[in-house]
Amino acid sequence: MVVALDGTVLTVVQPALQRDLDASFTQVQWTSTGxxxxxxxxxxxxxxLGDRYGHRRVFAVGTLGFALASAGIGLASDIGWVIALRVAQGVFGALLQPATLGMLRAAYPPDRIGMPIAVRTSAIGVAAAAGPVLGGALATELGWRSVFFLSVVPALVIGVLALLVRVPAPPREGPAPGLDLTGAGLLAVALACLVHALVGASESGRPAATVLGACGAALAAAAFIRHERRAASPLIPPLLIGSPAVGPALGILVAASAAMFGALFVGTYFLQDVLELNPLHSALRALPLAIMMIVSAPYAAVLLRRYGPRRTITAAMAVLALGVLTLSRLDQASGPVAVGAGFLLVGAGFGTVMVAATAVVVRHAPVAEAGVAGGLQQTAMNVGPTLGIALATTLMTALAGHAPGAEPHRTDGAFLSAMAPTLAILAAVAGLGAAAATRLPGRLTRPGDEDTGLPAAEGIPSGRG
Structure with a gap:
């Protein structure tokens, strides 16, 4: 929740940060991109790292580091320090986020993992709802630096508690997993190039960065796959990524987050440029999305147990697609009810998918591989939004008929003419996720099969503590 809150308040204060530090627009963008x-x-x-050295220890380091980096940003004297410390925040955020799922996987049996993940998702929804309002209020009264100090005390308290509270760790089956530094380096290069390419695609006038990033990502990914096939202790175990449930679930998370964040990106411009609402009123119109993420998360855990992953996630992806299509029908005459209905459906579908698909990924991972499974889930949740925003930006620019560098929302007519097909394509992305959901298990796996998704009779260790 602390990490999600920090990300949402940043978008609100970027203009004030730019003015105060006399920074360029590109430099401010790098506070997010870095x-x-x-x-x-x-x-x-x-x-x-969490699988090898303990998730609680890695979580504590990540949380304390995140707190110190946040305090440093609040004290930064120029934009260069802000960018560098935001990169440091990214490093510490990467340490703590998979550890949260790893600790849940170790603390709860697979058949009870759904509700803890639902609580985690609801917390993210609370941050998404409170972030813009809280950030705007703090920035208005106390300045942009105050929003970064906001997370310092909670993160420090959580980090210290993680070090002090002793929780019995499940016994390890076999030797500690290797780190596979070569594989980790190749995967990091591939993902960094991919994200850089997607960010470049969403910023007009940077075709070279997009092409070079895509080529670099493809080459590094090919080298990573080649290395993993030969590695004695691969970074991503073949049994995990080759599970009939984990692969489709990761693809669903990418599709769902791409559709949701792409639609939210377009919807925000619609509210502010077409309906001419200020940022606060725009956030209130979109509030049903965050509220439904909070509300739908615990119900998703119940639906998952009752109806199984296949039917739950297929239906939720259909609701998400319907919500995006509802937003595509908006125009200048649309009132709060029509706008709220679209965001409500998007939030209900996305919140359910996030809980159910995450539960599929985590429950099908042995305890010894829970950190890697959490890392894969978080990677999908970072790549998906970047992909969705890049796709939305590219489509809006192309369909509005503007030259590169021009704003696709220059006029209401041009914006609306591009918005409907753009959101229809994003709804189709959600439809692809629904199709992938048909490959998921029809029910929760029976005891003895829950950790790998494969029959226990095949001699695969269950990994239960």
Missing amino acids: YLIAVASLLVFAGR
């Missing part, structure tokens, strides 16, 4: 590249490239390796 963080995103750092966190996305290190999540899986951070999960492996």
Whole structure:
């Protein structure tokens, strides 16, 4: 929740930060891009560190480091320090996020993991709802630096508690997993290049960065796959990524987050440029999305147990697609009810998918690989939004008929003419996720099969403590 809150308040204070530090627009963008590249490239390796050295210890280091980096940003004297400390925040954020899922996997049996993950998702929803309002209020009264001090005390308290509270650790089956530094480096390069390419695609006038980033990502990914096939202790175990449930679930998370964040990106411009609402009123119109993430999360855990992953996630992806299509029908005459209905459906679908698909990924991972599974889930949740925003920006620019560098929302007519097909394509992305959901298990796996998704009779260790 602390990490999610920090990210949401940043978007509110970026204009004030730019004015106060006399920074360029590109420099301010790197306060987000630098963080995103750092966190996305290190999540899986951070999960492996937790598997080897203990998730509680890695979580404490990540949380305390995140707190110190936040305090440093609040005291920064120029934009260079802000960017550098945001990158540091990304590194520490990568350490603590997979560890949260790793600790949950170790603390709860697989058939009870759904509700703890639902609580975690609800906390993220609370941060998404409170962030813009709280950040705007603090920045208005106390200045932009205050929003970064906001997370310092809670993060320090949580980090210290993580060091002091002793929780019995499950016994390890076999030797500690290797770190696979070569694989971690290749994967980090591949993900960093991919994120850089996607960010470049969403910023007009940077075709070279997009092409070079995509080529670098492809080459590094090919080298990573080649290395993993030969490694004695691969970073991503073949049994985990090859599970009939984990692969589709990760793809669903990418599709769902791409559709949701792409639609939210377009919807925000619609509210502020077409309906001419101020940032606070825009946030209130979109509030049903965050509220439904909070509300739907615990119900998702119940639905998952009752109806199984396949039916729960397929239905939720359909609701998400319907919500995006509802937003595509908005125009200048749309009132709060029509706008709220679209965001409500998007939030209900996305909140349910996030809980159910995350539970599938985590419950099908042995305890010894829970950190890597958490890292893969977090990577999907970082790549998906970047992909969705890049796709939305590219489509809006192309369909509005503007030259590169021009704003696709220059006029209401041009914006609305591009918004409907853009959101329809994003809804189709959600539809692809629904199709992938049909490959998931029809029910929760029976005792003895829950950790790998494969029959226990095949001699695969269950990994239970």
